[in-house]
Amino acid sequence: MRRVTVPLGERSYSILIGSALLPGLGSECAKLKLGRRCAVISDTRVAPKYGKAAVASLKNAGFDPVLIRIPAGETAKRLRVVERCYDQLAKHRLERSSFIVALGGGVVGDLAGFVAATYLRGIDFVQVPTTLLAQVDSSVGGKVGVNLAAGKNLVGSFYQPRLVLCDVDTLRTLPQREFRAGLAEVVKYGIIYDAPFFEKLEANLPRLLDLDKEVLIEVISRCCEIKAEVVSQDEREGGLRAILNFGHTIGHALEATSGYGKYLHGEAISIGQMAAAGLSNWYTGLSGSEVRRVWTIFKKAGLPVTSRVTRPKFRKLVEAMRLDKKVSDGEIKFVLAKRIGEVIPGQKVSELHIARVLNVPGYGSGK
Numbered sequence: 001m002r003r004v005t006v007p008l009g010e011r012s013y014s015i016l017i018g019s020a021l022l023p024g025l026g027s028e029c030a031k032l033k034l035g036r037r038c039a040v041i042s043d044t045r046v047a048p049k050y051g052k053a054a055v056a057s058l059k060n061a062g063f064d065p066v067l068i069r070i071p072a073g074e075t076a077k078r079l080r081v082v083e084r085c086y087d088q089l090a091k092h093r094l095e096r097s098s099f100i101v102a103l104g105g106g107v108v109g110d111l112a113g114f115v116a117a118t119y120l121r122g123i124d125f126v127q128v129p130t131t132l133l134a135q136v137d138s139s140v141g142g143k144v145g146v147n148l149a150a151g152k153n154l155v156g157s158f159y160q161p162r163l164v165l166c167d168v169d170t171l172r173t174l175p176q177r178e179f180r181a182g183l184a185e186v187v188k189y190g191i192i193y194d195a196p197f198f199e200k201l202e203a204n205l206p207r208l209l210d211l212d213k214e215v216l217i218e219v220i221s222r223c224c225e226i227k228a229e230v231v232s233q234d235e236r237e238g239g240l241r242a243i244l245n246f247g248h249t250i251g252h253a254l255e256a257t258s259g260y261g262k263y264l265h266g267e268a269i270s271i272g273q274m275a276a277a278g279l280s281n282w283y284t285g286l287s288g289s290e291v292r293r294v295w296t297i298f299k300k301a302g303l304p305v306t307s308r309v310t311r312p313k314f315r316k317l318v319e320a321m322r323l324d325k326k327v328s329d330g331e332i333k334f335v336l337a338k339r340i341g342e343v344i345p346g347q348k349v350s351e352l353h354i355a356r357v358l359n360v361p362g363y364g365s366g367k
């Protein structure tokens with residue numbers, strides 16, 4: 001088992017990464033001296049697979065857990081579902097000393113974390129992420145929240161968990177498409193922060209796709225270390241944390257304009273990272289051979305690198321980019337790469353160049 005610490009003063013916490021960790025959930029919670037009553041929030045796909053093991057482990061360690069199921073999928077990440085969770089917490093008499101376990105992917109983690117941040121003005125919570133995306137990204141860093149009809153993640157908070165427990169064995173039941181989507185975030189860490197890690201990924205991709213435990217544990221640990229380093233320097237996204245958005249400007253816009261559901265988040269940001277790599281070639285000196293390496297790794301990971309963007313669709317994309325909550329004063333700014341392993345945020349780019357890297361008809365071709 002590997003342990004990564006997120007150093008945030010008195011809110012510091014550990015991320016445990018390994019195999020067969022779920023049966024030890026209760027004893028890890030006991031070490032944190034959490035109250036006896038707790039709730040495991042999970043979704044209707046994950047609960048039947050891992051709910052029993054989580055609840056049994058908590059009971060064995062002397063806790064009194066209740067299992068709360070929410071619907072699976074992005075549409076569950078909304079206030080109505082949050083309210084239903086509050087009602088069940090009240091029914092089970094959770095108190096200030098009680099805690100919540102988020103057992104599932106990023107949807108469950110974001111929603112259960114928001115419930116924990118707000119119920120009784122905040123109770124403890126533990127993340128047990130069961131998707132690759134949640135293990136390398138959403139469970140670490142303390143962003144919790146839900147969607148509104150007006151857009152994704154518009155209501156939320158920064159609220160750190162007490163512990164993150166990543167059991168790589170849970171990835172065995174994850175649909176392959178979801179696993180590959182998570183790889184897009186894994187590759188991102190190499191591009192934004194760690195060239196040797198990117199090289200290792202290039203070499204180990206087949207073992208990763210085979211769910212080789214040793215490689216999974218090493219890769220997930222490195223991603224968590226990088227996210228922990230970034231978050232501990234900039235917990236509330238005032239500066240450095242922006243680098244985590246590499247590929248997300250176009251990615252989010254694609255998700256919003258294609259109708260949520262066409263692309264998984266990881267697929268949209270794979271296309272977004274490829275476009276950002278193209279822009280980096282123009283603006284910040286990323287070499288042509290490095291752009292090709294980025295293309296090759298996404299292709300080998302089975303991820304999309306292009307999307308068909310017509311002229312009307314491009315207008316919608318630009319509008320969506322302007323509406324993104326990370327935009328300030330209506331100006332679209334990108335995180336671009338100087339080389340693999342080093343990025344710079346806040347780069348202004350022209351619409352023409354965005355159109356060219358997306359191969360929009362009538363704008364000339366990409367470089």
Ligand SMILES: NC(=O)c1ccc[n+]([C@@H]2O[C@H](COP(=O)([O-])OP(=O)(O)OC[C@H]3O[C@@H](n4cnc5c(N)ncnc54)[C@H](O)[C@@H]3O)[C@@H](O)[C@H]2O)c1
Nearest residue numbers: 045072073105106107108130131133134138143170173174
């Ligand atoms: N808080 C953050 O910092 C942050 C960062 C990135 C993404 N997110 C959020 O994360 C969400 C996406 O997360 P996700 O990709 O994990 O999606 P998800 O939670 O919807 O999970 C994907 C699907 O896989 C199923 N599933 C989960 N674990 C499984 C397992 N082990 N076996 C079988 N099926 C399993 C789920 O039921 C779901 O149907 C989005 O809402 C996004 O906004 C948050």
